[in-house]
Amino acid sequence: MTHATHLTDAERTAVALTSPNGLEVRADVVRTGTGPRVVFLHGLVGLNEHWEEVVARIRDKAECITLELPLLELRGDDCSLWSVVEMTQQFLDRHVDGPSVLVGNSFGGHVALRIAHRRPDLVRALVLAGSSGLIERTMVRGAPVRPSKEWLEEKIGELFYDKSVMNPGDVERAYKLLNERGGARAMVKLSKTARRDNMTDDLADIACPTLLIWGKQDVxxxxxxxxxxxxLMPDARIVWLENCGHAPMLESPIPFAEAMRSFLDELETRER
Incomplete structure (x- = not known):
């Protein structure tokens, strides 16, 4: 299955962010829709386009902003969860007007949680799908320095309950990125920094409304x-998705969007 593109009329821009080491990092941004701001954060091998099926179904009631950082191109001290948190905060401060709903999958969920903990002024609410930060089974242990397409196909396939949802283009792209100098090492390093940052003791401090959307078959x-x-979070509820793995926005975009629409309505009611 290829991921449909519904957002032909969206505004697409590149923004320059500064890494903690002072290097310029170019991020791709897609904006569409009107209403309260919702910012989408991808996982380690994620793309803006992975959110398109969900965004297409909620942009009538939210300004949807997807942020794509070149995670596997980060090097040295810039290649860490904390560096990505810092650059994402920078994006929110400079390019998003006021607090927003942060939506994060996997590593992106962890980034969203850390921002909510450090800078609650930037976060109206959280939507987390397969977020790291508590329990995570590493997908990169034993990763070869130059992974083969077969190895990647198997690993990416593990993210899904229904393997037919996997886009062959994603395997090709991951193969290219991970075989570029330092790409596989960057993925391992980012994954390690996330696993070392267990948030158990900090979650009680994150008071914003939180919706968890979780695949029942997430491994x-x-x-x-x-x-x-x-x-552990004071204002959190969970929606379980059956027959769904680690990337529910790709595998179950319709129930994902429905859960988000209900949550946005709830937020509006609560804030009146």
């Missing part, structure tokens, strides 16, 4: 992780 951040977030 990377299993259901126990979603349940853990629900129990």
């Amino acid at each position: 990377v951040t299993p259901p126990s992780a979603g349940q853990g977030f629900t129990e």
Whole structure:
């Protein structure tokens, strides 16, 4: 299955961010829709286009902003969870007007959680799908320095309950990125920095409304992780998606969007 593109009329720009080491990092941004701001953050091998099926279904009631950082091109001290948190905060400060709903998948969910903890003024609410930060089964242990397409196809396939959802183009892109000098090393390093940052003791401090959207068949951040977030965060609830793995915005975009629409309505009602 290829991911449909519904956002032909969206505004697409590149923004320059500054890494903690002072290097310029170019990020791709897509904006569409009107209403309260919702910012989407991808995982380690994610793309802006991975959110398109969800964005197409909620942009009538939200300004949807997808941020794509070149994570696997980060090097040295800039290649860490904390560096990505800092650059994402920078983007929100400079390019997003006021607090927003942060939506994060996997590593992107972890980034969203850290921002909510450090800079609650930037975050109206959270939507987390397969977020790291509590329990995560590494996908990169034993990763070869130059992974083969077969290895990548197997690993990316593990993200899905229904393997037919996997886009062959994503495997090709990951193969290219991870075989460029330092790409595989960057993925391993980013994954390690995320696993070392266990948020158990900090989640009680994140008071914003939080919606968890979790695949029942997620083998990377299993259901126990979603349940853990629900129990440890003061204002969190969870929507379980059956027959769905680690990337529910790709595998179950319709129920994902429906859950988000309900959540946005709830936020509006609560804030009246």
